[in-house]
Amino acid sequence: MSDQQRLRALLYSSVAPTPLQRARFERFIELKYSERCYFLWVRDPNIIDGFRLEVGSDVYDWTVEGRLSQLKDAMRAVRVEPGEDIIPLLKKAVDDFVPLAAAEEIGTVLTVGDGVATVSGLKRAEYGEILIFEDGVRGMVQNIDKKSVGCILFDGDESVTAGSPVHRTKRSAGVPVGEGFIGRVTDALGVPIDGKGEITPSGYRPVEHPAPGIAERQPVSEPMRTGLLAIDSMFPIGRGQRELIIGDRQTGKTAIALDAILNQKGSGVICIYVAIGQKASSVRQLVTALEERGAMEYTTVLLASASDPAPLQYIAPYAGCAMAEYFMEQGKDVLIVYDDLSKHAVAYRSISLVLGRSPGREAYPGDVFYLHSRLLERSAKLSAEKGGGSMTALPIVETLAGNVSSYIPTNIISITDGQIFLDTALFRSGQRPAVNVGLSVSRVGGDAMTGAMKSASGSLRLELAQYREMKVFTQFSNYLDDSIQKSLRSGETLMNMLKQEQYAPYEEWEQVVILCAAIGKCLDSLPQERFGELLHSLCDRFAAKRPDIVDRIRSGSKVSEEDRAAIEEFARAGSYA
Secondary structure, eight states, X not given: OOTTTSEEEEEEESSOOOXXXXXXXXXHHHHHHSSXXXXXXXXXXXXXXXXXXXXXXXXXXXXXXXXXXXXXXXXXXXXXXXXXXXXXXXXXXXXXXXXXOOEEEEEEEEEEETTEEEEESOTTOOTTEEEEOGGGOEEEEEEEOSXXXXXXXXXXXXXXXXXXXXXXXXXXXXXXXXXXXXXXXXXXXXXXXXXXXXXOOSEEEESSOOOOOGGGBXXXXXXXXXXXXXXXXXXXXXXXXXXXXXXXXXXXXXXXXXXXHHTTTTTXXXXXXXXXXXXXXXXXXXXXXXXXXXXXXXXXXXXXXXXXXXXXXXXXXXXHXXXXXXXXXXXXXXXXXXXXXXXXXXXXXXXXXXXXOOBOGGGOBTTHHHHHXXXXXXOOBBOGGGTOOEEEEEEEEEOSTTOTTSHHHHHHHHHSSEEEEEOHHHHHTTOSSOBOTTTOEESSGGGGSOHHHHHHSTTHHHHHHHHXXXXXXXXXXXXXXXXXXXXXXXXXXXXXXXXXXXXXXXXXXXXXXXXXXXHTXXXXXXXXXXXXXXXXXXXXXXXXXXHHHHHHHHTTOOOOHHXXXXXXXXXXXXXXX
C-alpha cells in the first residue's frame, strides 16, 4: 500500500518525538484504527507542552489548552440542586478530574449558503448536535448522509467559508431558561433584545425534548379563560389543551391570543408569546400594548422576525416551548402562543429544500407533520406526582381564502384538540371576534367549564344555529310574521352579545350574567348602537345590587333557577340603560 493510500497521521509538538515515543504513537493508531498509518511529525512552536495528534478527521489534543478544555467540560457537567452549595461540588470535580486521550472530530466545510452548511469529516455527529464554525458561528445538525452532514446556521453565514474547520460540541441545542426571562423580549436563542440588560438564567434546557407520557399526564379539567364570551361560552379551553386559532390574514387571530394573555392577569398563569416570521414593528406594538396594560409582568416575548434567517424561525417555537416546560415542571401553569405555524412550516420547507430533502405535497418534505406534532404534543396537564403544572398551547395558522383543507391546516387540525375558526365575511361585517360557530370546536368541551358557565350557556349554540338557518331561508322573503321577526331579533341579540372590543375581556361572572339575560330574551329591546356599553352597565349595576349572586357564580357552582330568575328580572327592568 502506498503512503498516499494509508491512513495519514500528523503529530504536532514543539519537540520531536523520540523513536520510542514514535513507535508508541504508531502502535496506538494501529490498535485504534486497525490499520497502519503514514506518520509525520510537524514542529509547532506554539505548543508549550504536550502534543496534538490528527488522524484523519480525529484530533487528540494533549496540549495544555486541550486538557484545560476537558476540565472546563467536567466543571460544566456539575449538577447543582436548588439551595445546594456549589463550591464543594466544584472542588470534588477538580479532584476527580483525569484528562483522557479522547479523539475530537474536526470537520471541514464543503459548501455554505442560505443559512445552511454541508460539512465532511464528522462521522460521529448526531442529529440536533451543535457545531462550532469559524468566528464562533453556531450551527445545528439537521441532515446525516454517508459522507457529510447538513447543518443550519444560527448566526449568519457571512464568516463561514468552504474549507474552514468545524468543531463538535457533543451537546444538543438548548436555550437558557429561568424566572429572569419573565417580562423580557428575546430572540430565538434566548438572547435579550429589549435593551434592558443581560438575563441571568437559572439553567439550560434542550430545545428538543420528548413529550410527557400518558402516565405523566392527567385529564384536562381546569379552564384557561380567555375573557372572550364567544370562546369561553361555546369552545372552552382547558389548562393543558392545544386549541388552534385559524383563519385568513387580517381576521383577528393575534387579537384573540393577545386578549387571552391579558385575561391571565392576577391568575398566576405565565404567558409566552412566540412571534415567527412577523414584522418587528408589529411585535413592538404588541409588546407596547402588553406593557400599557401590565401584562408584561407575567409574559415573555420571543421573536424570530421576518428579517431573521430561516434557521432562527425554525428553532423559535421549540425554544419557547423549552422555556414553558421549565415553568410547567415547577408546577406552574403556562399559556404559550405560536404566531404563526404557517410561517414556521415555510421556514422549514426552505431549509429542507436547501438540504436536498425530497419535496412532496405543496413542496413540503414528508416529515412536516412530525415538525409540528413533536412540538404541540409537549403541551400537557402534568399529574400530581409530576407537580400538576400545565402548558396550554394556542397555535395560530393562516389560511388562504378560507381553505382549511390545504396541507398545513389539515395537519395541525389533526394534532390539536379543537380549533377557533375566524371567518373573513363575519369580520368584515363587524362581528368581532369573527368566530364561525359552525366550524369551530373544542374537543375538551364541558370538561373545562365551571358549573356556572355550563348551566348558563347550555342552549346558546343551538339557538345560534337556528338563527343562521332561519336567516338564510328568510332573506328573500317579502313578508315575515311576528313570531319569525321575534326569533330573528333574538338571534341578532345573541350575535350582538358575542361582539366584544379588543383589550376588554369579561370576567366569568360577567359572562354568566350576560348569557342568562340574553338567552332569557331580556335584551332584545336594547339599541344595537349602544349594545356593548349597556352590557357593561348591566354587569356593574347587577354586581352592586346582588353581590350574593355574583359570589355564588364566582365559586363556580351551577346557576340555580332562583338566581337565573333574578338576573332575568333585573335585565328586563332596564334600570341600567
